[in-house]
Structures are given as structure tokens and as C-alpha cells.
Amino acid sequence: MAFQGASSFSSSSSLSPSPHRWTYDVFLSFRGEDTRKSFTAHLHDALCRKNINTYIDDKLPRGEKISPALLKAIENSRISIVILSKNYASSPWCLDELKKIIDCKISKQQKILPVFYDVSPTEVRYQRTNFGKALAKLKGRFENETEVQKWKEALKKVADLAGFTLGDKTEPEFIQEIVREVSKVVKPKYLNDVAKHPVGMESRVHDIHDILLRVGVNDIRILGIYGIGGVGKTNLAKEIYNSFTDQFECCCFLANVRETSKKEYGLIQLQETLLCEILGDFSLKVRNDNEGMGLIKRMLWSKRVLLVLDDLDQSVKVDEKLLGGCGWFGLGSIIIITTRDEHLLASYNVHLRYKVKELNHDEALRLFCWNAFQNENPNHDFVELTEDVLRYAGGLPRALIVLGSSLHDKDIHYWKSALEKYKKIPEKSIQEILRISYDDLDECEKNIFLDIACFFIGEQEEYVTKVLDGCGFFPNCGIQRLIGKSLLTIDGFRRLGMHDLLKNMGREIVRQESPEEPEKRSRLWFHEDVRSVLGQAKGINKIQGILIELPKQDLINLSSKAFSKMKRLRIFINRNAHFSRGPNYLSNELRVLDWSGYPSHSLPQNFKGKKLKVLRMDESLIKELGDGLKNFHNLETLKFSKCQFLTKIHDVSGLQSLKKLDIEYCNDLVEIHQSIGYLDKLIKLSIKNCLSLTSFPRSLKLRSLQTLFLCHCKRLQKFPEIESEMKCLAYVDLQGTAIEELPSSIGNLTGLEYLKLSECHKLRHIPTSILELQRLYYLYLDVSSNKRQYPLPTIAELLSSPPPMKSSISNDGHYSSKVFPKLEDLVLGKRPLSELDYVLLTACYSTLKTLDLSGSNFIILPKQIKRFVGLCTLLLRNCKELEAILELPPNIEEVDVSGCMSLESFPEVSNKFEFNRSSFRELCSINLSGCHKMLVNPLLFEENVEDQDADYELLFPGNKIPD
Known part of the structure; x- marks a missing residue:
């Protein structure tokens, strides 16, 4: 058979047919005396060797009337092969078979393959020679001529069908031809054991x-x-x-x-x-x-x-x-x-x-309901419980089928009890299916899977890899192996995910380590088990990890010896428990100590922390780490948040592996040690909302640093010197600080792309070395003060002491393209602008895409704005003195002048909108909300303009058309 092309695919795209469940592939109809021991026997053998299920009536007793068993065999056969030999028509039995076969062709769409064995189709069609003589004899034997006429019609119909003639072929060749044709119909067979309810x-x-x-x-x-x-x-x-x-x-x-x-x-x-x-x-x-x-x-x-x-x-x-x-x-x-x-x-x-992805909610609902209710929808009283099942099964078809079948015909009390049980002890048959993949893992991969299932779902891949690597589990290849085996997923934000049933399976594997005694398990996460072990000091050397996540914030009465026997504890994470006291002992095997609300001013003296990778102290009573920091040689992440007693970060020179330092909302923190400025592997340094911070390293030499946050540290007045070139630092946020000037060494930040100086109300000097930042694409210079306590320097003043570099100014008085050659976003709101400002701005006229001048004090938007040929977005929000916008850049797409209450002249908008509304909608989005003097502009609206409401909403969102 020649393979069919694309059309075959499209026609085959529906689900497989539901073929009649035939008992036999082939029914053989033949005259026994002619061919039973010769041709028919050989054909039957050839069909059976091809595993074609063939019915032959050689064991049924013969009589004048066809038996009910034979009639049933004909009905349940996909194909009937009628071997028309010379004496076929002399047998009423054979003719009744043929009549039944013809009936089944019509009623059941069965296929008939006539075999003309030593006879021609013409003899059969017109009942000549032997066929005519046989029928004449039968007519004499039977008084009912109607029956004989039906036999004649059956013979004519079968002779009209395409069939097989012996011709010049040998008998084996003839048989093989028949078998090949049969195989096309019955081989290969459709697989019948497909999904009973093929939802989705x-x-x-x-x-x-x-x-x-x-x-x-x-x-x-x-x-x-x-x-x-x-x-x-x-x-x-x-x-x-x-x-x-x-x-x-x-x-x-x-x-x-x-x-x-x-x-x-x-x-x-x-x-x-x-x-x-x-x-x-x-x-x-x-x-x-x-x-x-x-x-x-x-x-x-x-x-x-x-x-x-x-x-x-x-x-x-x-x-x-x-x-x-x-x-x-x-x-x-x-x-x-x-x-x-x-x-x-x-x-x-x-x-x-x-x-193959899990079923969506609607598909899962249908599949479950078919198994639980024999319907597409849940019974009225079971709607909420059905949703609980769907959340538990997570769109996994096998789970939905198993759960639906097990809950079928059960009352609502049984459902509630079963669901509570499933949440604690997964259904056995589902567990067995899922565990196949787990059992195929090596020991390191199993540990990775169990750690993630118990502790790290939803965490960043980088963070988990760091921890598991410190445990010696080789996660760089192990995590990929789990993903490949569909045991783990990573989303677009690089967060680890796992199907809920897989998570439950992993936790059940751990529970089975000791079903009755949780202290003998390797990992603890269930709040009742954790409370029992920590409160009664049951912990032993078996425990490797603990996650505390109570149903709601609550107190745990920590035993003084709670941790003393947990020598192998690698992971400790507390989400929301309060403790009556601090620990007297912590394992030196710890890789993660994430203790929110740590209830003591210091860590235990015996804790060396040499293997510690992550230390997080949120809302804790920690006052200082003191000499402990010198021992944490492998620490990569250090975080303090809302630690009200933390006043100083001591010498951190021993933290040579530190990559991330986060300190936020520590309001009493005053000093950060100078050694932070020399941590070679530090990638992220984030100090946010530390309102008392005044002492920060005088200089930085952090060659790996990529991001620096010092935002909303309102008493921080000095930005450190940059000792040498820092190529990696791309993001600096100084928003809300009291910094008065940037050092000239800022030019050493050669990789800087983002600089935010908004709300830096005391900033009075920006050195010209800022112009050396060739990779800068975002600059936020909103440095005004609402209280006007300090003079408000213009851009020209900020960049002109010493005066602007002459080498950067072209013959026509504009800055050359060497100034901020990649700048795309510039925010200059709430500050005065001079002519020189626009000279400076036009240095980046071809690259700038967004310009934010919101809150500025100009009356007429300067005509130089049209030089910004690359500008797409112009933001002029709340420029309360702005009266006129005479020109716009040629490629502008969005203008926001909302809140410009004095604006009344905007000819370009009026003209474009009046003469070509549809084109204007496509080319430019303009927000005039709050521009009260523009609301009644007669050029914008006429009485008979179609879609007046839509036009008005386009320009004045949130305003009504004035009367």
C-alpha cells in the first residue's frame, strides 16, 4: 500500500474508531465435499499462521437447516470468505449461509471476499452450468419458490463483488493473494483497550x-x-x-x-x-x-x-x-x-x-465525573468535594480514574473520610505508578528528590542547587535527571515545581521509614510531628531536615535538649513558629539555617557553621554574629530582615564564599564593616530601608558585584569610592538616600546599565565622569525635594562642574554620540530645565525611547523635543504650568499629559485627530485625563462625529463628555 500524504493525517486526526467487537476476523463459507480437505484446509492454515482469527464449521453437525451457532458466527465475523466451488449451490446449507452473509453486509457493514474456485463469476451471476442445474433440483425439492429466488439473488450479489479467481496462478500463490487482502482489513488490529473515556x-x-x-x-x-x-x-x-x-x-x-x-x-x-x-x-x-x-x-x-x-x-x-x-x-x-x-x-x-501535559480543570472534571458519577457533571451534593479531589489529583488522568472509581456510589461521609486519608497517606495504586520513576534513581538523585519534595518546592533553582551541592548530592546533573524523568519542573522564573501527587509520594516514602515514630525519619515537615519532636526532645541522629510550617502562627515550647542528638541535621527552616527559647546546640552539618523569629541574641557557642551555605534571620532577636562570621567559610547567602536588635555588621573578611548579602528593615543598624567592600565573590549587595545606617564602606573593590541596592537608607550621606574598574556591576539603586554627591570614580563602573537617583533630595553634584558610562541605558535623575530645602540643580549644573568635556561637543554645539550611546530610558521629573539641558539631552536623541519629564515646571514644551527621532514615549504627567505643546517627535507612539491642568494648546493632537481619527488611534496613544482646559476644545469634537464616546474615552480616560 502506498503511503498517503498530508491529507491522510488530517483525516486521521480524530480519535480511533470504535470498531465492532468482532469475535472472528474471518468466516469461511464453503462446500465441504468440494474443498474441505484441500483448498479450504490450506487457506485456513495460512490465515491462522498470520494470526488471523478464522471460523471454520468443520465440527458442526450438518442438516437441512443452518444452525443458530453458525448464524451467530457469521454475525460476529468481520469478513466472510465465500469459496464458490462447482457444487456450492447444491447445498441449501451453503446458500442459507450466503443469504445470511449478504444480510450482514448490509446491516453490519461486513466485508465479503468471494473466491471463484474453478468457476467463473459469470456462472455464478447468471446461474449457468452447475449452478443452474443445482438450483433447478432445489426448486423441485422445495415448494417455497420464494426461498429459491432469494438464493438466486444472493448468488448474483456475491458474483457482482470484486473477488479472487484462480486463473494461471498456482494454488499457494492464490492462497497468499487472499491472505494479503484479508491482512489489509484485519491486520494490524485496532487496539481495543484504549481509554474508556478519552477526555482531552x-x-x-x-x-x-x-x-x-x-x-x-x-x-x-x-x-x-x-x-x-x-x-x-x-x-x-x-x-x-x-x-x-x-x-x-x-x-x-x-x-x-x-x-x-x-x-x-x-x-x-x-x-x-x-x-x-x-x-x-x-x-x-x-x-x-x-x-x-x-x-x-x-x-x-x-x-x-x-x-x-x-x-x-x-x-x-x-x-x-x-x-x-x-x-x-x-x-x-x-x-x-x-x-x-x-x-x-x-x-x-x-x-x-x-x-503529555496534565488535563486542564474542565477536562479533569469531566474525566473524574465519568468515573465517579457515570456523568459529565458532579451530583449536586458533591460539587465542593469534587473540587477537592481535582486539587488533589492535579489533572493526572490515572489518579482521576482511580479516585473516581474508588468513590463511585459512596456516600458523602465516605468521601470526606477518604479525602482526609489521601492527604496523609496517598492512595496505594497511584503511589505504585508514580514510584516507578523514583525507584530508577541513584542514591544522590533520590536524596535530591526527597529534599525538594519535603523542603524546596517553589524555591529558586540556583538556591536549591547551592544547598544540595553543599550536601554532596551533585545537583547540577541530578536536577536535570529529575526533570528528564518528569519528576520535577522549572518555570520561567527558574522556580522548582513538582506535581502534588509526586510531592505526596516523596513525603510518603519518608513517612514509611518509620510510620509510628517520626523521630526515626530522615525528614520532618508535618507540623504535629515537628511539634512533638522539638517539644519533647525526641530528635535523634536519623533526622537530616526539618521544615516548620504551622497552620497558623503559634508557639513551640522548645526543649533545651531538642537539637542535642540531631548530629546529622543538614536543613532547618522555620516559616512561622515562635519559640519559647533559643537552642543550646546546633549541628555543624547544617547547610541551611533559615530561622524566622530566631529567639536569641546569638547563635550557640558550639556552632562552627563551617558547612553552612545559607543563613537567613528574618524578624529575629539576633544582635550580632561576632566572631562566628569568621568560621562560615562556605556561606554564600546571608540575610537579615526586620532584626530590631541588630546594630552592627562586624568584620566579614572570613566570608570569602559570600555571594548574596541582603539586609532590609533593620532600623537600628548603624554600621556596616569596611570588609564588605572587599568580598571577591559577592554578586548582590542589598541594603534597603535601614533608616539609621550612617556608616558604610568608604570604598568598594568588588569585581563580581552585579547589583547594588542602597535605597531608602535616609541617613546615608556618602557613596563609596570605586577603587578599580568594576565591569560586572550593572544595576545601582540609590533611591531615597541622603547622598550629596557621586564620586568622580563612578566612571570605573564601566558595565553600569541602570542608575536610579530618584528622591535623592540632597544630591548637588554629579561628576562629568558619569558621561564615561557607555553602557548606561536607564538613568533616573528625579532629585527634587517637595519641601524645597535644597537648591535644585539643572542637568547643566549637575554636569558642568567642572565644565562639560569639550571633546564631547560637536561643531554645532551639540554633544557627540559618545555621550550615553545606549541610553534608552531617561527620567528627569520635578526639576528645572535650561537650554543647556536640552543640548545635553540631544546627545542621545537617536537612542532615547522613553523620556519622563513629569512634574517639570516649563510652560511650553521646548521645540528641541522634535530632534528626538527615536523617542516613542513622552511622559509629562502633572506638569501643572505647561500651557502648550507645539511639536512632537516624529516617531512618537505615546504621550501622557494627564494632570496638566493648564494645557490648552496642543495643535498636533487637534489636527491629527480631526482629520484622521482611525490613523491617529493606531499611531499614537495620548492621555489627556485631568487636562481641564482641553476638555472643551471645539476642534476635537463635533456633534455628528460617529463613535464620539469612544473617541472621547481614547483621549480623556475617566472623564465624561462636557455638556
Whole structure:
């Protein structure tokens, strides 16, 4: 059969048909005395060797009337082969069979294949020679001529069908021709054990057909279907298989490959099944896997096959033993692999891939309801409980089917009890399905999975990797392995995610370590277990991690010896518990100490913290770390937030691995030690809202630093000197500080892209070295003071002491393109502007895309604005003295003059809007809200203008059309 093109795909995109469940593939109708021991016997044997289920009536007793058993066999056969031999019409039995066969063709759309064995179709059609004589005799025997007439009509109808004639062929050739035609109809068979309720399947089948269309139909196409256990990969593969079976003569669905391959002689069994299914010879035997490889290569190399290998993992060497790199099959073949492990597809160079996602809410609801209520919608009293089940199952089809079936016909009390149980102890059959992927992991990968399931879901990948690396679990490859096996996900913000059922499975694995005694488990997270262990000092050396997340903030009466036996504790995270006292001991194996509300002024003296990676103290009573900081050689993250007793950060020179330092809302913090300015690996330095901070390092030499926040430290007056070039620092935010000037060494920040100086009310001097920041693309210079306590320097004044560099000014008096060559966003609100300001601004006229002059005091927008040819957005909010905007930049897209209460002249808006409203809407968005003098501009609105309300809302959002 020639493979059909794209149209075949589109026509096959619906779900596989639901064929009649035939008992037999073929029913043989024949005259026994003519062919029973010769042609019919040979044909029957050939069909059976092709595994075609064939009915032959050689064991039924003969009589004048056809038996009910035979009639039933005819009804339940997909094809009837009618062997029309010379004496066929002499048997009323055969003629009744034929009449029934013709009836079933009409009523059940069965297929009839007539075989003209030593007779011609013409003899049968017109009842000549032997057929005519036989019918004449029957007419004499039966008084009912109507019956004989029906036989004649049946013979004519079967003779009119396309059939087989012996002709010059040998009998074996003749039989093989018949078998091939039968195989096209019944081989391969549709897989009947597909999803009972194929909810969401049709769209997924369509998606896969689209993927297969991307490759030429005459190429060998290999598709990998992967996803979490229980998500429906096998059912989807069966639907795809069924949708293509009519386009392939050679088809095979190898189910449970992983499980079968692990049995003794399992691989040989798979090879044998593959050969027998495709060749149709079920007598074929394979003695060893090498022989199987040779047979597959030799016997299938030119065949165009449809092959599904279901449920593969890394332990199955299918590439060598079953596929031969797919070079053993003919062009146009389609090979589909289902697996939980995406990395396996990469190892087989499978480029066409489809990840099966969980069902969405509506799909999940339908599938669950079909199993729980035998309907698409929940019963009235079970609506809320159904939503609880959906949240628990998380769109996983297998879970929805299992839960729905287990809750079917149960009362509401049973539902509530079962759901409470599932939340604590996962349903066993679901657990078994999901655990297959976990059991295939090595010990490090299992530890990574359990740590994430118990402690780190929703955390940043970078942070978790840092912690797990400190534990010696090799997370850089381990996390990728979990993702590949669909046990873990990472979203666009690089946060780790896990299906709730997988999380529950991981936690159940830990619970099973000691179901009755939580202190003997490796990890604790359930608040009742944690409270018991810490309050009663039950903790032992088994515990490696503790997460405290109470249903609501509450007090834990911490035993003085609570941590004394937890020598292996690696992770301690407290989210919301208050403690009656601080710990007397902490394990030196700790990698994470994240203790919100730490109840003591200092850490235990015996705590060395040499393996500590993360130290977070939010809302704690910590006063100082003192000499402890000298021991934390591996610490990478240090955070203090709302620590009311913290007044000083001491010498941190020992923290040579520190990458992130966050201090925020520590209102009594006064001093930060000079050593912070020399931490070589520091990437982020963030000091926010520390209102008492006055002492900060005098200089910085941080070659790895990328971001620096010093915002809203209202008493901080000096910005440090930059000792040497800092290429990595891209982001500096000084908003809300009391800094009076920037040092000339700011030019050493050669990688700076973002500089925010808003609300720096005391800032009076910006050195000309700022012009050396060639990579700056965002500059925020809103430095005004509402109280007007300090003089408000213009841009020209800020940059003219010493005077602007002459080398940067061109012959026409404008700055050259060397000044801020990449600047795109500039904010200059609430400050006076001079002519020289605009000279400076036009230095970046071609690159600037956004200009914010909100709150400025000019009366007429200067005409130099038209020189900004690259400007798209102009913000002039609350420029209360602005009366006229005479010109706009040529490529402007958005102008916001909301709150400009004095504005009354805006000719460009009036003209454009009056003459070409539709074009104006497309080209420019203008907000005139609060511009009261523009509201009644007669040029903008006329009485008969269509869509007047829409036009008005476009320009004056939130205002009503004036009367």
C-alpha cells in the first residue's frame, strides 16, 4: 500500500474508531465435499499462521437447516470468505449461509471476499452450468419458490463483488493473494483497550499529527512521547497507533517494554513479538538476542512499519537490540517511543518530541465525573468535594480514574473520610505508578528528590542547587535527571515545581521509614510531628531536615535538649513558629539555617557553621554574629530582615564564599564593616530601608558585584569610592538616600546599565565622569525635594562642574554620540530645565525611547523635543504650568499629559485627530485625563462625529463628555 500524504493525517486526526467487537476476523463459507480437505484446509492454515482469527464449521453437525451457532458466527465475523466451488449451490446449507452473509453486509457493514474456485463469476451471476442445474433440483425439492429466488439473488450479489479467481496462478500463490487482502482489513488490529473515556485525547492526537507532518512522509519518523507517570502516555500512543493502522501493512505495538525487558529472556520475547507481529508468522522462534538482532535486520530492513515501543527507560537497550538506530526499517516508517525520561529520547537522537501535559480543570472534571458519577457533571451534593479531589489529583488522568472509581456510589461521609486519608497517606495504586520513576534513581538523585519534595518546592533553582551541592548530592546533573524523568519542573522564573501527587509520594516514602515514630525519619515537615519532636526532645541522629510550617502562627515550647542528638541535621527552616527559647546546640552539618523569629541574641557557642551555605534571620532577636562570621567559610547567602536588635555588621573578611548579602528593615543598624567592600565573590549587595545606617564602606573593590541596592537608607550621606574598574556591576539603586554627591570614580563602573537617583533630595553634584558610562541605558535623575530645602540643580549644573568635556561637543554645539550611546530610558521629573539641558539631552536623541519629564515646571514644551527621532514615549504627567505643546517627535507612539491642568494648546493632537481619527488611534496613544482646559476644545469634537464616546474615552480616560 502506498503511503498517503498530508491529507491522510488530517483525516486521521480524530480519535480511533470504535470498531465492532468482532469475535472472528474471518468466516469461511464453503462446500465441504468440494474443498474441505484441500483448498479450504490450506487457506485456513495460512490465515491462522498470520494470526488471523478464522471460523471454520468443520465440527458442526450438518442438516437441512443452518444452525443458530453458525448464524451467530457469521454475525460476529468481520469478513466472510465465500469459496464458490462447482457444487456450492447444491447445498441449501451453503446458500442459507450466503443469504445470511449478504444480510450482514448490509446491516453490519461486513466485508465479503468471494473466491471463484474453478468457476467463473459469470456462472455464478447468471446461474449457468452447475449452478443452474443445482438450483433447478432445489426448486423441485422445495415448494417455497420464494426461498429459491432469494438464493438466486444472493448468488448474483456475491458474483457482482470484486473477488479472487484462480486463473494461471498456482494454488499457494492464490492462497497468499487472499491472505494479503484479508491482512489489509484485519491486520494490524485496532487496539481495543484504549481509554474508556478519552477526555482531552482528541486535541493531543491532533497535536502529534501536526508534529509528524513536519517531516517528509517518505522519511523514517521517530516520535518520543514523554511525561510523568499516570499522565496518559500509553493511551495516547494507542490512539495514535489506531489512527495510522489503515495506512500500514506492518504494525506492532510493543507494550510494557521496560517491565518485559527485565524478565529472564525478556528481550528475546520482545524481539520475537516484533518479528511475529510484523511478519504475521507466529511460529517463528528466536533463540538468543543476537539471533533476534540478525533476524530483525534481515527480515524487516525494507518494510515500512508502524511501531510503538511503550514504556522505555535507560535499562532497555532498544537502540541496539530492537531498532538498530532505526536503520533496520524501510522509508516511511513511523516509530513511537513512550517514556518518563526525556533524556532517553536525547540519547536515541529523537528530535520529534511531545510532552503529555496534565488535563486542564474542565477536562479533569469531566474525566473524574465519568468515573465517579457515570456523568459529565458532579451530583449536586458533591460539587465542593469534587473540587477537592481535582486539587488533589492535579489533572493526572490515572489518579482521576482511580479516585473516581474508588468513590463511585459512596456516600458523602465516605468521601470526606477518604479525602482526609489521601492527604496523609496517598492512595496505594497511584503511589505504585508514580514510584516507578523514583525507584530508577541513584542514591544522590533520590536524596535530591526527597529534599525538594519535603523542603524546596517553589524555591529558586540556583538556591536549591547551592544547598544540595553543599550536601554532596551533585545537583547540577541530578536536577536535570529529575526533570528528564518528569519528576520535577522549572518555570520561567527558574522556580522548582513538582506535581502534588509526586510531592505526596516523596513525603510518603519518608513517612514509611518509620510510620509510628517520626523521630526515626530522615525528614520532618508535618507540623504535629515537628511539634512533638522539638517539644519533647525526641530528635535523634536519623533526622537530616526539618521544615516548620504551622497552620497558623503559634508557639513551640522548645526543649533545651531538642537539637542535642540531631548530629546529622543538614536543613532547618522555620516559616512561622515562635519559640519559647533559643537552642543550646546546633549541628555543624547544617547547610541551611533559615530561622524566622530566631529567639536569641546569638547563635550557640558550639556552632562552627563551617558547612553552612545559607543563613537567613528574618524578624529575629539576633544582635550580632561576632566572631562566628569568621568560621562560615562556605556561606554564600546571608540575610537579615526586620532584626530590631541588630546594630552592627562586624568584620566579614572570613566570608570569602559570600555571594548574596541582603539586609532590609533593620532600623537600628548603624554600621556596616569596611570588609564588605572587599568580598571577591559577592554578586548582590542589598541594603534597603535601614533608616539609621550612617556608616558604610568608604570604598568598594568588588569585581563580581552585579547589583547594588542602597535605597531608602535616609541617613546615608556618602557613596563609596570605586577603587578599580568594576565591569560586572550593572544595576545601582540609590533611591531615597541622603547622598550629596557621586564620586568622580563612578566612571570605573564601566558595565553600569541602570542608575536610579530618584528622591535623592540632597544630591548637588554629579561628576562629568558619569558621561564615561557607555553602557548606561536607564538613568533616573528625579532629585527634587517637595519641601524645597535644597537648591535644585539643572542637568547643566549637575554636569558642568567642572565644565562639560569639550571633546564631547560637536561643531554645532551639540554633544557627540559618545555621550550615553545606549541610553534608552531617561527620567528627569520635578526639576528645572535650561537650554543647556536640552543640548545635553540631544546627545542621545537617536537612542532615547522613553523620556519622563513629569512634574517639570516649563510652560511650553521646548521645540528641541522634535530632534528626538527615536523617542516613542513622552511622559509629562502633572506638569501643572505647561500651557502648550507645539511639536512632537516624529516617531512618537505615546504621550501622557494627564494632570496638566493648564494645557490648552496642543495643535498636533487637534489636527491629527480631526482629520484622521482611525490613523491617529493606531499611531499614537495620548492621555489627556485631568487636562481641564482641553476638555472643551471645539476642534476635537463635533456633534455628528460617529463613535464620539469612544473617541472621547481614547483621549480623556475617566472623564465624561462636557455638556
